[in-house]
Amino acid sequence: MSRLWLCEKPSQGRDIARVLGATRKGDGCLQGQTDTVTWCFGHLLEMASPDQYGDAYKRWSLDALPILPEQWRQEVKASARKQFKVIRQLLGQATEVVIATDADREGEMIAREVLDACRYQGPVRRLWLSALDETSIRKALANLLPGDKTYPLYLAGLGRARADWLVGMNLTRAYTLLGRQAGHEGVLSVGRVQTPTLRLVVDRDRDIEAFVPKPFWEVVAQVGHPNGGFVVRWVPPETVADAEGRCVSESTARQVAQRLSGAVAAVVSVETERVREAAPLPLDLGTLQQEASRRWGMGAQEVLDCAQALYEKHKATTYPRTDCPYLPTSQLSEVAQVMAALVRSDPGIGNLVQGADPTLQSKAWNDTRITAHHAIIPTTAPCRVDAMSDSERLIYDLIRRRYLAQFYPRHEFDRTEVLIQAGEDQLKATGRQVAVVGWRCLFRKEDREPEEQVLPPLARHDQCRVIQAEVVAKKTTPPPRFTEGTLIAAMKHVARLVEDPRLKKMLKENSGIGTEATRAGIIETLLARGFLVKQKKHLVSTDTARALIDALPAPVKDPATTALWEQALDDIAQGRQDLGGFLNQQTQWVNVLVQRVQSAARSGGAGVIAQGQVANPCPACGKSLRRRKSKDGFFWGCSGYPECRQTLPDSRGKPGKKPSGAHRRNTSDHRQGADRER
Template sequence: MRLFLCEKPSQGRDIAKVLGATRRGDGCLIGTETTVSWCIGHLLETASPEAYGEQFKSWSLDHLPIIPAQWMVEVKPKTAAQFKVIKRLLSEASAVVIATDADREGEMIARELLELCKYRGPVQRLWLSALNEASIRNALSSLKSGQETFLLYHSALARSRADWLIGMNLSRLFTLLGRRAGYDGVLSVGRVQTPTLRLVVDRDRAIASFISVPYWEVEVHLSSMGQPFIASWLPPSSGQDEAGRCLQQALAIQAAQEISSGKTATVLSLQTERFREPPPLPFDLSTLQEVCSRKLGLGAQETLNIAQALYETHKATTYPRSDCRYLPESMFNEVPAVFDALLKTDPALQPTFGRLDRSLHSRVWNDAKVTAHHGIIPTTEPANLARMSEQERQVYELIRSHYLAQFLPHHEFDRTQVELKCGTERLTAVGKQILIQGWKGLLYENTEEDEPSQKHQVLPVLQQGTQCAVNDAELKSVRTAAPKPLTEGDLIKAMKNVAKLVNDPRLKQKLRDTTGIGTEATRAGIIKGLIDRGYLLKKKRALMASAAAHTLIEAVPAAVADPGMTAIWEQALDEIEAGRLTLDAFVAKQANWIAQLVEQCGALTLAVPVEAGPTCPICNASMRRRKGKSGPFWSCTHYPDCKGTVPIRKDTRRS
């Protein structure tokens, strides 16, 4: 019997249908010579510390670091029944085809089961980019060898073990240090979550420390041959700051008066430059999350859930957890089939299709830039829009538009910058003349939303020496604005492009520009976890760090919270996948680093906010507030070695 091992029941049903495995079994679907079964995500998890010794049940600095000599996994209680099904099927299987999601976590979900159940037979890999029938049949006809994707498993194991070492050891370490200082909460530390939290804390600090500075602008209303346009006053170099702003009110008032009293402004020079903007590429997951946050107000996890539903439930789009925005050259042959499917899905697209050029070969078709996955695009099978929720349809239409944009011309425009003189004052005006609307007629990408409106104006015909009438000069008082709080989309973008935020020259040299923190598959979950733990607070679309988050980031060593260091670790996981670094070497380095941190930080005193309490009646140590079944009470900070307590009277309790 050949066993297909899938990641989810829905995925299993789709593959079983194509294989003809239609007879229902216990946790599986059975065909003539083929059985399809499925996990429910990870059926196994890395064993908790107490599995390595009874002493680890209690949290103590004396027991740190906890570094397993032999790693253990445990069956998740909630899915133990399905594990038994798979264990039995593996014992009967003559061959296994791994059909989990085509990424390193999918590889690990299957491989950890094969290893625990001691399966030693042949293994092949089904590598799917979409769950529609045509894509499944195509993938079945070109199965990969199991060896070809085996190192993905080691990369995932390395990620899992590094996360465990850091999470279990440093969370215990800093929670215990916090308790010693009187902090009555858990300080959770994670390999990716803590540097991600640092990004928000840094933004909060930048906002809190920002001092707004007033500056002045002069907006000049001009006209030539009856056509009005707007110019801006250029302060003299002696009156500018580094950003070219005028900080001297008297200077701006004087300029406004001189310009107002002048009747004309003369064109000194003008320069026109032509721009050609190619259509935006199809989405990878991070870019989709970023755009959906900005346009639709969706959280990162919401976007991922919707993209997963479009892939799994509706079969409308391809694999969502992609880190690539390009398409393989071979998929150009599928364009007619995709177009046919899109028209059947939504006949209202007919006028749009009349403007598309199917022969256009945009930059998206590039084998050299395709990774394990390609960009997220529509599939070759029609979808049912009526079955989609409003948000699903909105996300689907974004994905669809970015695909169709590849078959429209570049957006072309001329940008003209003019310099003028009015008396002794100099002015500048910028204009834009659209020549070819191109893809922007389909995709209303608001790429210019942060630019002043006068940059989009159409200028009259001007040449050197042209005299323009001065109609008005308006003095404007402006203040510098603080940085904006991060949204989930901003945070996803910062996690992905963390190399740009790294200042350490040594890290920057090592760090590839393509290396971020977390992966396409995990970033949304990291952000959700920080929100669920109360480290991140969400107000409308804005994210802010809680007081506990600031406490944690101030407490942990810089390397633990450094996004650049975490990105270096992510880079190491890529090296394992490529076969240039071994799993054991990576984990050994992590273990050594953890041991050093525990030794260095064990004697730290954390600066955490704490309510002043009484001294312990037994050992005279300070006491901290704790919560019990009957309400709050004072407990000795040397607990459990000292079990001294003092009750808190009701009239002194905090509300």
Template sequence: MQLYLCEKPSQARDIAAVLGHGKKSDGCIRIGNNIVVTWARGHLLEQASPEKYGEQFGKPWRTDVLPVIPQQWKLEVVPDAKAQFRVIRDLLKQATEVVVSTDADREGEVIARELLEYCSYRGPVRRLWLSALDETSVRNALANLLPGEKTARLYDAGKGRGRADWLIGMNMTRVCTLKARETGVDELLSVGRVQTPTLAIVVNRDNEIANFVPVPFLQVRAQLEKEGKAFSALWQPAEQYSDAEGRCIHQGAAAAVAQLCSQTAAATVLDVATERKKEPQPLCFSLGSLQEVCSQKWGMGAKDVLGIAQSLYETHKATTYPRTDCGYLPVSMLEELPEVLDAVVKSDPSVAETVALLDRNLRSRVWNDKKITAHHAIIPTRRAFDISRLSADELKVYGLIRQHYLAQLLPQAEVDVTDASFNLGGQLFRTRGRVPVLEGWKALFRKPPGSNTQDNEDDVTTPDDNERDMPLPVLAQGDCCRVNAGEAEKKETRAPSPFTEGTLIAAMKNAASLVTDLKLKKILRDNAGLGTEATRAEVIQTLFKRRYLEKKGKTIRSTQLARELIAALPDTLTSPGMTALWEQALDDIAEGRLTLDAFMVKQETWTQHLVSKLRSESLALTAPATPPCPVCRGKTRKRTGKKGEFYSCIRYPECKGVVNSNGQRKSAKKTKTRKAEKSEPAS
């Protein structure tokens, strides 16, 4: 029996529909006598909790037994997935071949292969590698099944990710929570391998904003005119009047130059140069870039965008696989272009006129085999669909994906950029002007007249404010321009902007750019990041859930607890560069450049070092005001029992002093122990 093991029921239905007429059975679809399609529901197995590795790791938690480092890793069936697990286990006993048909990425590989390993399946394995779930794509993938060993290293990388997250999450969460209780902070302090450095990025930005001191400077702008065309130019202050950034900080000098402008009739052109610049089409979307733009345009959360992109892929079959880190397309997909365009028009006839104007022979930079990773960019599929079934948000996101794909078939935009310098009363002024020559792909992003939408080229190209489509008159060296006015404008440097979900996703993707340590920077590859396209949204969501982050409009801010926690933790745990290095190592496992065993040895050593360091130090956290212990007069912490909140001695069970929430002492015999909290590792 050939068994197709899918990630979820909808995926199984799509594949079964192409394989042949099937009959649904309990937890599977049977096609004839020899083919069965079954499905998981994401991960059916999870890492065993620490107490499964020894009683000493049970409750109550103790720092002296940490770290917990499994010698033989154990998995358990997720409690609410036992029925489907039994279906898969029984089918694997009958299978003569398994076709792994889960999502074509690291986690998809883990979801399937951990089941094969747990159930001791030893038969042949092949891989169905899908980038889209429309019928044509499924049929092509079925005709080109990969040998199982082709993607087996992805499983090793996925196991490494899961085990590393467990080691840091379980051990650091326990030791930090226990150390915090010593100071009276009764919080479950969730710490994670990816979660914590991501939080540090936000905390560092918030600290930068809080500590920012604006620097005043002045800018002298002259209003010039030639042949009836007005434009402006900026004074270039001499070094003695400027700071290190070239900004004028000498008020008297700026005032004098502004006065000079009012006393001088003409400015002479010293130099002028015009260059025609081409602006290439924006790339198609990776998941991260899609999340960034949707956050910028509509304030959508990263997890919301992932859910929408997944729905467009799975439910509507409108777009290709969403969890991709690539914005490029393989050259071979040029053959599919006519089918994709036909499907786009059939799905939405309103774009027929636009599609008719496209040049199907154009080859933009997006078609590049050397840039392709495990998956290509997100684009429309070759399958027409009912666009009326899309929700308002799905329609927005689909429109963006379609827009960036169609842009590849329009010419590059062209603009003439002119730089000119002037002598105005012996002072140097400069200006820059931009004149659009060819609209090209920007026609697709043009803002409709009278529209308040932001669907315009500003989302993909943002020229400097001083040069934004400011036309200049025809200028030549030696020309004289009339001086109409001059003004010294008071300016201030601005603090960096707080993060949004979109800009935080971008920062996670480019963690290498945040690293200042020269040795670490040298080791990191340019694309080293935190997490993966598939996990970043969930990491951010976890930080909200833990009350480390809070939303203020579109922006994200860290809470006081988060700032104190990051300040108290060692740099090796909060450094984006260190975690990016581990992510880089996981990529090396997937590519065969590093073994899983070698990676885990380093992770175990790192965990032991972190636990040892934290165990010997105190966490400088602000404890809430609590009444003193009525027995030993020590600190208490707020706890919750069956009858509500109360305060108990932080030395419990050695000291059983208890105070009611209203401040009255309780009998020690009636002390209620709090139900111990469950630690959750977080990546």
């Protein structure tokens, strides 16, 4: 054997091996004359847990923090030991390795951490793939990259993993222990992206709860004209309007409606403009998740799983974990092949493909906007649509329609605004007349923009009559609760919430917080840990989530902190920053945050939240009470133990009013519970 190809997953390995002619089955690999293809199962290694760095960390204790490894350790996952052994043996026989994992930061890390763990020192090259159909694989095989070109991606991946470990392990232990002193049960996990994301939901929920609806009134009238009738709305004067131009005086609105009925009016102005709407760009993963959530209520992880299956299993679409909605101009030469493959895969779409004009070039074709990956589009290879699940078909259909939209004319319509005067009252009507359907024919009626009225031909000074007018009572509405789709959108566009111009720019350049590959998993984690719950399709924060957000210092929950991290990681990936320097900064930051928690715990401020109040104060000393469990059941003990030995009975999860004799006798349980904390 001379060349070993290291893939990310078995399915990916089989696709590449087929093109290489490596068809002989081996133990955890496929072999050919000169090439052997093997694979990982995602990450084969994981960061070592704190207890692997010393016995002092086996027990959760504030005094043992912070945990700052001098020599970082990784361990082979128990489920991956057999395959890791296979790869290590194959590396011992290889004269060259080609990394063929997913073409991104995490894919680079999956391969490189295995090479490092096995102490491989030979030459390395990189296969950079955007799709797994045969044509794309052959194209990539002809353009192998030198290994050192993508090595900085591995350093950035290491930086992300180690910094996440420092924050996650130290702050999760610190705030869990502080929370337990305040009476909170369970683990309060803290994460670099997870926590700012949670804050988005908590802030939104509180905005909704604090929202006070305000009434306003609209006057809507039906107007008759020789060329046809239409609907107008009264324009309230500033004296009775709020900042949004809404009438806030019911009596005024009713007086206007009364005097308008039957009134003669004159057209003051008619303005029409031709609006030309370009087709929406092809899909990146985040936009795909948002659209699928909006249209069908699909969860972010479900969409990612479908997109991954379309890429790996069906070979129907390109790499899904992309944040880029643009396409390289080099792929214009493949348009005819893609369209032919679409028809061969599903003849039912033939009329839409026929209506496309391959000579059109939308703004999607832009080499300057391409990142590591281009937009998700159909491949040049036919696929079996009948082999897809219902959800996969929905996702595939949306992807192909967004691709075809690039070859349709702009959607054009005439937008008309008419001002009408009826005595002292001004009325306004708007209308919309479609001139060119264009790309909108690709999307079903329910996916299109709401229909507006078509106004009859009108000219200035035309006379008309108000047939009837009515008052419509309305109320202002709070912001909507987050769905998985809108939360992902908020994570992508979190820059809107940041005031600092420099940080706002960073967040825009880094597409917000999280990545296309991780956002779905972050939401799943928040749900699994009980910080969020689903109410129908909406995400709602729990009391535990709110307590945690209140207790955390601003930098930990601020999306701007993540912006700084991502900028630094991008600098590492581009070779502009040193990994060691980045980790030194994170170490110092975590050390400061842990010291703050330790100080709060020593001063008896464990129960202090944003309002500066102790959640459950001890009646004896004022420090916070903590809920514990003994052989007789739950009880509440003072966080100031052993100086204060006050205990109270548990009453439906809250401290009871009077000390219980049974629980006064259980101070030994109190002490043992404290000693057992993890």
